[in-house]
Amino acid sequence: MIENVVEFFKNLPPKMCTSCGEQIEEQHECYSNKCDKCNCE
Numbered sequence: 001m002i003e004n005v006v007e008f009f010k011n012l013p014p015k016m017c018t019s020c021g022e023q024i025e026e027q028h029e030c031y032s033n034k035c036d037k038c039n040c041e
């Protein structure tokens, strides 16, 4: 349903680390697609 567009965006899946597949918490200072652990490597 078109009226559910807002709900759709609210329910977007979280970012996943492209390296290990771990869920990434929102990090506004971080533009990469990797989690903290993989960013440090």
Ligand SMILES: [Zn+2]
Binding pocket: 017, 018, 019, 020, 021, 022, 034, 035, 036, 037, 038, 039
């Ligand atoms: Zn990772």
